[in-house]
Amino acid sequence: xxxxxxxxxxxxxxxxxxxTFSFLTSPLWLGAGLAxxxxxAGRQGPRLLRRALLATLAFxxxxxxxxxxxxxxxxxxxxxxxxxxxxLRVLLMALLTFLFIARVNLFRALDFSRRLTFxxxxxxxxxxxxxxxxxxxxxxLHSRAIRPAGLKARYRAAxxxxxxxxxxxxxxxxxxxxxxxxxxxxx
Amino acid sequence: MHIPDGFIAPQMYLPxxxxxxxxxxxxxxxxxxxxxxxxxxxxxxxxxxxxxLSFIALPLPGGASAHVTGVGLLAxxxxxxxxxxxxxxxxxxxxxxxxxGGVTTLPLNxxxxxxxxxxxxxxxxxxxxGRFPAAAWFLAGWIGLFLPSxxxxxxxxxxxxxxxxxxxxxxxxxxxxxxxxxxxxxxxALLGLGEGALTLLGGRLMERLHARYGGVA
Numbered sequence: 540x541x542x543x544x545x546x547x548x549x550x551x552x553x554x555x556x557x558x559t560f561s562f563l564t565s566p567l568w569l570g571a572g573l574a575x576x577x578x579x580a581g582r583q584g585p586r587l588l589r590r591a592l593l594a595t596l597a598f599x600x601x602x603x604x605x606x607x608x609x610x611x612x613x614x615x616x617x618x619x620x621x622x623x624x625x626x627l628r629v630l631l632m633a634l635l636t637f638l639f640i641a642r643v644n645l646f647r648a649l650d651f652s653r654r655l656t657f658x659x660x661x662x663x664x665x666x667x668x669x670x671x672x673x674x675x676x677x678x679x680l681h682s683r684a685i686r687p688a689g690l691k692a693r694y695r696a697a698x699x700x701x702x703x704x705x706x707x708x709x710x711x712x713x714x715x716x717x718x719x720x721x722x723x724x725x726x
Numbered sequence: 727m728h729i730p731d732g733f734i735a736p737q738m739y740l741p742x743x744x745x746x747x748x749x750x751x752x753x754x755x756x757x758x759x760x761x762x763x764x765x766x767x768x769x770x771x772x773x774x775x776x777x778x779l780s781f782i783a784l785p786l787p788g789g790a791s792a793h794v795t796g797v798g799l800l801a802x803x804x805x806x807x808x809x810x811x812x813x814x815x816x817x818x819x820x821x822x823x824x825x826x827g828g829v830t831t832l833p834l835n836x837x838x839x840x841x842x843x844x845x846x847x848x849x850x851x852x853x854x855x856g857r858f859p860a861a862a863w864f865l866a867g868w869i870g871l872f873l874p875s876x877x878x879x880x881x882x883x884x885x886x887x888x889x890x891x892x893x894x895x896x897x898x899x900x901x902x903x904x905x906x907x908x909x910x911x912x913x914x915a916l917l918g919l920g921e922g923a924l925t926l927l928g929g930r931l932m933e934r935l936h937a938r939y940g941g942v943a
Contacts, residue, residue, distance in 0.1 A: 673782065
């Protein structure tokens with residue numbers, strides 16, 4: 540039996556660990572999981588932990604603060620068990636995802652399907668190109684006006700960018716299909 | 727604001743994955759049937775367009791901005807299944823390439839925003855475009871943002887009911903519907919006005935472009 544490619548094995552391990560962690564509710568197990576993932580991350584650990592914290596802070600912070608305030612208001616106590624367990628779980632799962640992103644090439648992990656790899660490669664490469672042009676649109680609006688643009692001008696600029704974007708996407712689709720057809724991809 | 731992993735209980739996200747997987751399989755078949763062999767590049771380009779669309783700032787009064795979802799515009803212009811497949815791929819890419827949003831929240835986002843939002847937007851657009859074309863574009867944008875917020879508020883508020891300990895204390899998202907519904911619905915009803923205005927302007931511009939230069943699809 541051929542060995543499973545490393546990236547695909549890591550994708551399977553990541554998804555299995557993510558689902559397993561989502562079942563954990565004990566702060567002790569969650570803390571142990573966090574320590575294990577940090578150990579796996581090695582030197583990248585602190586940087587990935589910071590990224591995970593920043594990525595989840597807005598939602599976790601809002602939910603935690605609202606629940607803590609409500610509990611204090613209605614029961615005159617803080618839900619410390621929930622605060623600890625929920626925030627540890629969210630942080631653990633986000634850290635695992637950032638470790639996965641840092642260590643795994645998603646395109647290689649999904650290369651068992653030629654069509655899926657092609658779809659992802661084309662979508663991601665075109666997204667990056669379109670995003671760069673959107674930045675040009677934004678900078679163009681700033682450079683054309685001495686004062687900050689008003690609401691109406693910003694709406695018109697955003698709508699122009701959206702219409703251009705979808706029109707460009709259509710043209711890209713058409714061109715890619717022709718290019719693939721001429722190279723015999725669909726045979 | 728994306729919901730990170732860890733707030734939606736497995737009792738909810740696992741069945742939602744089942745429902746979403748069925749719709750993804752059917753959607754892939756539909757897109758393939760409608761577009762023949764150009765389906766793959768079409769879907770890739772539309773996903774790239776939807777992904778980039780999420781980086782456009784929705785202008786708010788006072789110089790502030792929020793992010794466009796673009797679901798209404800996509801559904802009104804391209805139809806339910808193409809919008810659903812493109813939006814789902816965008817959520818997957820955001821989660822697995824950029825750590826934005828979560829893998830366990832993916833089916834909720836895909837079903838609420840990509841499917842229900844797109845279906846409502848497409849339905850509203852088809853219903854009104856004959857007699858009130860401007861209202862059709864506007865409503866597609868508004869409902870494409872507002873309906874998903876209702877569904878996500880319901881899903882979040884259901885967490886304390888479906889996943890709690892023996893004493894009834896929540897294990898995942900802790901706040902019930904009395905908090906989630908007003909917290910999500912009021913801002914999204916207002917943000918929807920901006921998304922509706924942007925969808926109207928963007929949709930009209932696309933119509934003009936196609937009338938002038940002809941479409942490629």
